[in-house]
Amino acid sequence: MSTKDLKFTEKHEWASVNGNIATFGITDYAQHQFGDIVFIELPTMGKSFSKGAACANIESVKAVADMYAPVSGEVTEVNSSLENAPEQINKEPYGAGWVCKVKMADAAELDSLMDESAYENYVKSVEEK
Numbered sequence: 344m345s346t347k348d349l350k351f352t353e354k355h356e357w358a359s360v361n362g363n364i365a366t367f368g369i370t371d372y373a374q375h376q377f378g379d380i381v382f383i384e385l386p387t388m389g390k391s392f393s394k395g396a397a398c399a400n401i402e403s404v405k406a407v408a409d410m411y412a413p414v415s416g417e418v419t420e421v422n423s424s425l426e427n428a429p430e431q432i433n434k435e436p437y438g439a440g441w442v443c444k445v446k447m448a449d450a451a452e453l454d455s456l457m458d459e460s461a462y463e464n465y466v467k468s469v470e471e472k
Contacts, residue, residue: 346437350413350456353465357437358413360453365414368441369401369432372466377403380429385421386443392416394452399442401432414452416445 349357355373359366374380384400392398397409398418421443425431432440447453457465 347459349437349459350453351459351462351465352411352413352456354411356411356413358453358456359441360447360450363447363450364419364444365416365447365453366441366444367398367410367413368436369410370462371436374433374436374440376405377401377408377433378405379403380432383425383429383432383442385423385425386418388418388421390418391448392418401429410442412445413456414445414450415448417448418443419446420444 346357349359351357351370355370355376357368357370380401380403382402386392386398392412392415394412394415396412398412399410401408401410422441425440425442432442434440
């Protein structure tokens, strides 16, 4: 998947939008920071959460951390293949490593997310600290 049409958060999540459905995952930068991902607790089907709320839990050899929802919505699909192959997040963070799909509650929330260029600049500023 090309990253040019994705939206990004400061917590290193991405969202891909198709109509009123947003697909979420973590960025390549985030998976590099995690190292080898060994487990993911996926969100529950039908669960609703607000933008910025924890929606999944990711465990790697280095750390355990929450993944936060880039936008508010209700979970319509989860990537259950990650339960047996969480390493897909490391291999293809923007492809086979997607985490969930959500029916967006408010598409206007996308306006507060970064485009690819802004996210790349943000990552550079984080790395300089």
